[in-house]
Amino acid sequence: MLPFGIEYYRPDTIDEALKLYRRLRENHQEPVFYGGGTELLTRARLQNVHFDAVIDLKNIPEVRVHGRSGDWLEFGAGLRLTDLADGNLWPLLTATADRIADHTTRGQITLGGNLLSTIPYREASLPFLLMDEAEALVATEDGIESRPLANLVSDSFIKPGEFLVSVRVKGDEAKGIAYRSRKMTRQDWIDYPLVTVAVTRRADGSLRAAFSGWAGFPFVSSAVNHILSDTGKSARRRAQEAVAHMPVKALEDLHGTREYREFVTEYTLAQIIDELEDD
Ligand SMILES: Cc1cc2nc3c(=O)[nH]c(=O)nc-3n(C[C@H](O)[C@H](O)[C@H](O)COP(=O)(O)OP(=O)(O)OC[C@H]3O[C@@H](n4cnc5c(N)ncnc54)[C@H](O)[C@@H]3O)c2cc1C
Known part of the structure; x- marks a missing residue:
């Protein structure tokens, strides 16, 4: 009630x-x-x-799109997280979104709701933050506007009266990429993240990482990506340096202390780097 x-x-x-x-x-x-x-x-x-x-918004056809359109892979804001997994159009998005909540709740939560949530995690945003070309289509009084998804966490990303129609990424960029997405929780498989890390490795060997749970918002950092991509150093050393150069301090909350988050993030990053570079 x-x-x-x-x-x-x-x-x-x-x-x-x-x-x-x-x-x-x-x-x-x-x-x-x-x-x-x-x-x-x-x-x-x-x-x-x-x-x-x-x-x-779920009756609006544009809000339910799920497929390839020209060069883009398009995902309607009204798709449920289970729709993303069932369609599996973009495996990195599936891997990340499929660890949010439990299966029943994922059958309710929409992509748009997760991306615009007031809850800080917004884990489904991580794959988009890793792409060069990722856009949001926003319905405004002046028509549909395309906005970079990199600005998702800015307060002015979406104004009152506007709504998110869909998000899209360039198909060639999204599909031709090696990735890992790992959610680390305090104890249970289903929980809010201590930290969730999504990492891509491009054809030139460079690495990019996006984080949720570390701070009060999801983020990527070019300084951290630079450190991670320095193949002259061991995976462990790069992970250590990345954690030491994060753009914000790790949260302290009921899921874990700052030190524990740092430890888990470092360990997870080192493991992912090793895996991606061994592939
Ligand atoms: C049991 C449970 C477990 C969860 N676990 C996780 C987790 O592990 N990781 C994680 O990241 N999140 C988690 N969440 C948070 C969840 O992803 C967010 O609360 C999300 O907002 C819910 O999506 P919804 O579609 O139900 O949103 P709604 O409740 O419908 O809306 C949420 C907000 O988004 C706005 N909104 C929704 N769609 C649009 C749109 N198209 N355009 C503009 N505004 C819009 C609404 O106005 C509202 O402000 C969990 C939530 C629950 C209930």
Whole structure:
């Protein structure tokens, strides 16, 4: 039971959804865009968010795209995490998204909801942060705008009244890449991450790593990537240096101390480097 009443809308087009949001705001209501509802409904029950109308986007065809379009691999924001695994269009995305929550919850959580979550992990963003060409298509009053996914964690990435339609990556870049994605939790297989590390190795041997759980937001760091790519040093040494040069300090929270996060990240990175360079 929710502690307050809400109106539910399920528009069929992008235009309808944008107009609906505007009309509700003009009527002094507080609408929110709705993916799988897992976060919104939990927060509403805890009474740490208030809204009186939800605009469920999942009937909009553009929000459900899942396939190749020209050079791009496209993923609708309304796809559920289980849809990503079932389609397995991009194995790195499958590997990362398939470790979020448990299978039943992944059947509710949408890609858009995970990417725009107020919960800090947003693990499905890691594969996109590793790509040169990764874009978000955002529905705005001025039409569909393409925005770099590298800006996902910026406050201005999506403004009130706008919504995420889909995300896309260049197929050739995404598919021709060796990768590992590893989620480290404190104890159980299913839990929020102590740290999740996704690493790619490109044809020229360079490595890139994206992290979730280390800080209050997912990130990549060019300084860290530079260190990881220095094949003149052992995997262990590179992992040590990478951890020492992270752009922010590791979190201290109920999942683990700063020192423990550093230790686990270093160990995981060293193992992944060895594996990728042995392939
Ligand atoms: C049991 C459980 C376990 C979890 N474990 C993990 C985990 O291991 N790793 C992890 O990364 N996350 C985890 N999460 C967090 C989860 O991924 C996020 O809470 C996510 O937001 C839920 O997606 P949803 O589709 O249900 O979002 P919703 O509840 O529908 O929406 C969440 C937020 O996103 C906004 N939103 C949704 N879709 C759009 C859109 N297309 N455009 C604009 N705004 C939009 C909503 O307005 C809202 O603010 C877990 C959540 C649960 C409930």
